[in-house]
Amino acid sequence: MSTSQSTTTEHHPALVHQFDDMAQQREASTFGMWVFLLTEIMMFGAMFAAYLIYRIMYYPAFVAGSTSISVAWGFTNTLVLLGSSFTMAMAVWSAQKGIRKQQMVWLVLTMILGSVFLGVKAKEYYDKYDECHIPGHFIGKGFNAWGGCEVNNPKLGNIAEEIQARARNAQAKGYKDVVVPSDVAAEQTARQAEIFFSFYFALTGLHAFHMCIGLGLLTWLLIRAAHGQFGPQYYTPMELGGLYWHFVDIVWIFLFPLLYLISRHSGAH
Amino acid sequence: MSTAVITRKPVMPEKHYLNDNYGIRSWLLTKDHKRIAVLYLVSISFFFLIGGFYASMIRLQLLTPTAELFQPDTYNKLFTMHGVNMVFFFLIPSIPATIGNFLIPLMVGAKDLAFPKINLLSWYLYMAGGCFSLAALFSGGVDTGWTFYTPLSSGFVHTPVVILVFGVLLAGFSSIFTGLNFIVTVHRMRAPGLTWGRLPLFVWSNYAAALIMILGTPVVAITLSLMILERGFHIGIFDPKLGGDPVLFQHMFWFYSHPAVYIMILPGMGVISELVPCFSRKRVFGYTFVAFSSIAIAVFGFVVWAHHMFVAGISLYSALVFSLLSFAVAIPSAVKIFNWTATMYKGSVSLETPMLYALAFMGLFTIGGLTGLFLASLGLDVHIHDTYFVVAHFHYVMVGGMVTAYMGGLHFWWPKITGRMYPEGAAKLSALIVFIGFNLTFFPQFILGYLGMPRRYAAYPPEFQVFNVLSSAGASILAVGFILPAIYFLWSLKYGEVAGDNPWKATGLEWTTTSPPPTHNFHETPVVTTGPYHYGVDEEVPVVH
Numbered sequence: 001m002s003t004s005q006s007t008t009t010e011h012h013p014a015l016v017h018q019f020d021d022m023a024q025q026r027e028a029s030t031f032g033m034w035v036f037l038l039t040e041i042m043m044f045g046a047m048f049a050a051y052l053i054y055r056i057m058y059y060p061a062f063v064a065g066s067t068s069i070s071v072a073w074g075f076t077n078t079l080v081l082l083g084s085s086f087t088m089a090m091a092v093w094s095a096q097k098g099i100r101k102q103q104m105v106w107l108v109l110t111m112i113l114g115s116v117f118l119g120v121k122a123k124e125y126y127d128k129y130d131e132c133h134i135p136g137h138f139i140g141k142g143f144n145a146w147g148g149c150e151v152n153n154p155k156l157g158n159i160a161e162e163i164q165a166r167a168r169n170a171q172a173k174g175y176k177d178v179v180v181p182s183d184v185a186a187e188q189t190a191r192q193a194e195i196f197f198s199f200y201f202a203l204t205g206l207h208a209f210h211m212c213i214g215l216g217l218l219t220w221l222l223i224r225a226a227h228g229q230f231g232p233q234y235y236t237p238m239e240l241g242g243l244y245w246h247f248v249d250i251v252w253i254f255l256f257p258l259l260y261l262i263s264r265h266s267g268a269h
Numbered sequence: 270m271s272t273a274v275i276t277r278k279p280v281m282p283e284k285h286y287l288n289d290n291y292g293i294r295s296w297l298l299t300k301d302h303k304r305i306a307v308l309y310l311v312s313i314s315f316f317f318l319i320g321g322f323y324a325s326m327i328r329l330q331l332l333t334p335t336a337e338l339f340q341p342d343t344y345n346k347l348f349t350m351h352g353v354n355m356v357f358f359f360l361i362p363s364i365p366a367t368i369g370n371f372l373i374p375l376m377v378g379a380k381d382l383a384f385p386k387i388n389l390l391s392w393y394l395y396m397a398g399g400c401f402s403l404a405a406l407f408s409g410g411v412d413t414g415w416t417f418y419t420p421l422s423s424g425f426v427h428t429p430v431v432i433l434v435f436g437v438l439l440a441g442f443s444s445i446f447t448g449l450n451f452i453v454t455v456h457r458m459r460a461p462g463l464t465w466g467r468l469p470l471f472v473w474s475n476y477a478a479a480l481i482m483i484l485g486t487p488v489v490a491i492t493l494s495l496m497i498l499e500r501g502f503h504i505g506i507f508d509p510k511l512g513g514d515p516v517l518f519q520h521m522f523w524f525y526s527h528p529a530v531y532i533m534i535l536p537g538m539g540v541i542s543e544l545v546p547c548f549s550r551k552r553v554f555g556y557t558f559v560a561f562s563s564i565a566i567a568v569f570g571f572v573v574w575a576h577h578m579f580v581a582g583i584s585l586y587s588a589l590v591f592s593l594l595s596f597a598v599a600i601p602s603a604v605k606i607f608n609w610t611a612t613m614y615k616g617s618v619s620l621e622t623p624m625l626y627a628l629a630f631m632g633l634f635t636i637g638g639l640t641g642l643f644l645a646s647l648g649l650d651v652h653i654h655d656t657y658f659v660v661a662h663f664h665y666v667m668v669g670g671m672v673t674a675y676m677g678g679l680h681f682w683w684p685k686i687t688g689r690m691y692p693e694g695a696a697k698l699s700a701l702i703v704f705i706g707f708n709l710t711f712f713p714q715f716i717l718g719y720l721g722m723p724r725r726y727a728a729y730p731p732e733f734q735v736f737n738v739l740s741s742a743g744a745s746i747l748a749v750g751f752i753l754p755a756i757y758f759l760w761s762l763k764y765g766e767v768a769g770d771n772p773w774k775a776t777g778l779e780w781t782t783t784s785p786p787p788t789h790n791f792h793e794t795p796v797v798t799t800g801p802y803h804y805g806v807d808e809e810v811p812v813v814h
Contacts, residue, residue: 018381043487136502
């Protein structure tokens with residue numbers, strides 16, 4: 001049998017029938033993934049836009065809400081995710097080189113880091129539950145502007161007092177036109193923080209949902225890698241899994257400053 | 270004279286995608302885009318039937334001024350379910366998921382779409398969504414209107430909103446997957462020699478629609494998800510009682526749902542761009558302009574959404590800008606209409622059924638489009654907003670435009686899909702019935718609306734009855750016009766004349782393969798050497814003595 005070089009690549013076991021050759025398959029799959037990520041950008045983008053609109057509308061409440069979530073945990077998670085992006089990139093690299101053991105190690109590391117992220121997120125969610133910051137009144141004891149959810153620590157999660165404190169702080173810094181809101185006014189403003197927490201849970205929840213899908217993808221890649229399916233000839237699935245993972249990572253890179261950082265240290269105005 | 274032409278009667282190819290293998294599994298697990306198109310065709314016909322049933326109930330109710338047939342609550346459910354079924358389960362998937370699914374790989378000379386499994390998944394998502402919409406019907410029906418405006422939908426009504434919206438979400442993802450498949454296929458799987466400038470206009474317009482599907486649908490998905498969250502947990506994002514902004518919901522909803530009307534109409538325009546040159550035996554006039562007007566419509570379509578909200582309390586200045594931009598959409602739409610007309614000029618026009626539908630489209634879409642300009646004018650919109658004028662306007666575009674194009678396309682490619690011709694006489698008759706029935710149904714609604722009859726009312730003042738009776742009478746004629754094709758299409762599956770590869774002597778790669786095509790579409794990958802629509806160029810009258 002005289003099979004030419006080109007026909008041997010054409011009969012690569014991973015080549016599906018609708019494509020002419022591996023190059024076309026790889027280009028189409030990669031392009032498809034980018035188009036899919038574009039839809040994801042629109043999906044997250046819509047919610048980011050809504051969040052920013054409310055942030056402008058209810059600025060003091062959103063700043064107070066922002067202050068009540070833990071920068072330390074948020075920063076930890078940022079590092080964890082950045083680390084997982086590194087391990088993922090290494091997994092793709094070792095797939096390109098076709099080193100089976102290394103691919104598996106890097107994939108498992110990525111999955112561990114992803115799980116750590118979700119664990120920290122769960123801890124943060126639990127804190128919010130503890131502080132009565134769950135919006136709506138179906139989970140927990142309902143949103144409480146003055147904190148006081150916890151019997152032992154009634155000051156915990158006191159959004160209204162935080163708003164008053166920021167106003168006082170601003171006055172002390174010389175902003176003469178700032179008025180310290182009365183208790184009634186502060187409580188009303190604090191109720192607006194409920195919308196902040198709605199977005200906090202919706203945005204990070206959607207992100208965490210994507211992380212879970214990512215962990216599923218990584219499991220699938222791990223099985224394929226264990227069977228030694230990836231090598232210099234064929235590593236598209238690993239590459240696309242990597243694209244997805246990095247995308248979810250980048251979403252967090254936007255979420256972290258928007259939810260945790262901006263205006264945190266500015267006074268009320 | 271024509272002896273040589275008719276001596277060889279066309280025969281069915283021995284092996285084609287329909288008889289490649291048999292059994293329910295071979296259909297439900299198929300990855301063949303042609304079979305998935307047929308699956309879609311059957312399922313959207315079913316939902317068209319359901320939506321049509323709701324419509325006929327609406328028209329029955331409005332025969333008399335006093336709500337005699339249904340309670341107002343029931344009537345609210347009828348028009349909501351009509352809208353949701355027709356928009357999300359018929360109009361949006363209609364041409365792309367059936368004719369588009371079938372034709373795009375054929376037209377670009379590919380063996381299949383880029384991601385056949387995702388294509389099948391898209392059908393399953395659609396069916397799951399459809400089941401949810403039926404579940405919502407059986408658990409009482411939803412009465413929010415198809416727009417699901419908050420806070421009505423998220424707090425006040427006690428109907429199964431969540432079930433229905435979940436169905437819509439699933440259908441949305443099915444639409445995203447169709448769009449994704451089209452875009453990748455058009456970019457990466459064109460046959461050798463098939464440059465962008467040689468693509469059939471049907472591909473261009475479906476490509477433009479696919480762009481809207483992938484960019485718009487995720488936004489409505491997240492909007493409706495937030496609405497469900499709000500309904501489930503009372504979180505207050507769109508609820509003014511809790512500081513939320515209901516107008517923001519409208520912005521986010523229409524950011525998708527306005528471009529969505531271009532998802533519906535663009536593929537229809539693509540069909541017309543195929544029909545007009547074929548039945549005029551002429552190259553399409555201004556190919557580049559027609560192609561790019563599709564892209565222009567898709568782009569403009571994304572920046573006009575707030576014209577649905579002129580009376581919702583948005584700022585006057587933004588309303589002015591949105592009004593201006595809405596007028597701008599008329600430009601690429603008019604480019605298409607003028608170019609089709611110019612294509613027919615001095616062509617040898619023949620009036621087979623598909624062309625009848627194409628002509629109907631050009632007339633009815635023009636009326637629908639021009640009345641859209643009335644609605645885009647700020648002052649006039651205050652007067653006719655939420656009246657039957659709006660209802661008539663979008664039915665002229667959606668039924669007079671989109672459904673007409675769909676019917677034209679279905680007749681045109683029926684021989685390619687099934688290998689058999691439909692009966693021409695019956696088809697012409699039903700095209701005529703559709704045209705008469707449609708105009709009788711919806712033209713009186715322009716007058717009703719202009720006189721001030723609001724939409725979505727179960728009862729109305731007696732002076733409006735004349736026009737409502739006309740409209741209801743028209744609806745029954747229209748129904749006949751849609752039932753007839755259902756009958757003769759089914760009939761033709763067994764008794765229709767065998768069509769042959771290219772019964773219309775049309776150009777385009779889909780006509781170079783057999784009818785029905787083999788599972789892998791082409792026996793060998795086609796190579797394209799000419800531009801599209803080379804009608805009249807190498808088309809000599811066969812010399813027969």
